[in-house]
Amino acid sequence: MPFTDAERAYLGSQMLGRLATIGPDGVPQNNPVGYRLDPATGTIEIGGYRMGATRKFHNVETNGNVAFVVDEIVSTQPWHVRGVEVRGHAEAVRDQPPLMPGFTGDRIRIHPRRILSWGLDGQSQGIQGHDA
Numbered sequence: 001m002p003f004t005d006a007e008r009a010y011l012g013s014q015m016l017g018r019l020a021t022i023g024p025d026g027v028p029q030n031n032p033v034g035y036r037l038d039p040a041t042g043t044i045e046i047g048g049y050r051m052g053a054t055r056k057f058h059n060v061e062t063n064g065n066v067a068f069v070v071d072e073i074v075s076t077q078p079w080h081v082r083g084v085e086v087r088g089h090a091e092a093v094r095d096q097p098p099l100m101p102g103f104t105g106d107r108i109r110i111h112p113r114r115i116l117s118w119g120l121d122g123q124s125q126g127i128q129g130h131d132a
Helices: 005-013 055-062
Strands: 016-022 028-038 043-046 065-076 079-093 107-118 128-131
Touching (some): 016 055, 055 079, 055 107
Antiparallel strands (some): 016 065, 028 043
């Protein structure tokens, strides 16, 4: 498992992240997405209602370099933010069991290469990074 205990706990407590992909024309695209962390493989699994027909899915088919961020503002007084960024290689996979009812069997699977986190479990607000 490439994630620390604190990163796994945080990712498991959230429901929404943002996935950045690169289109065939080289232009980045960023979308809010639902996800889950697969504890058996250490991958991030992203599904949707029409996943196989989306631009992000087709972007991943063309170029698998992605960044995925889950973050939040915990408090403004005092300022406390926390989050996890995953940089890695994604694959567009079809005919999988749907992640949630109503989702298709198409999904994006992210294999982490670099993981950055901040503000988790009393960490300083500085960014903590490690290779997956």
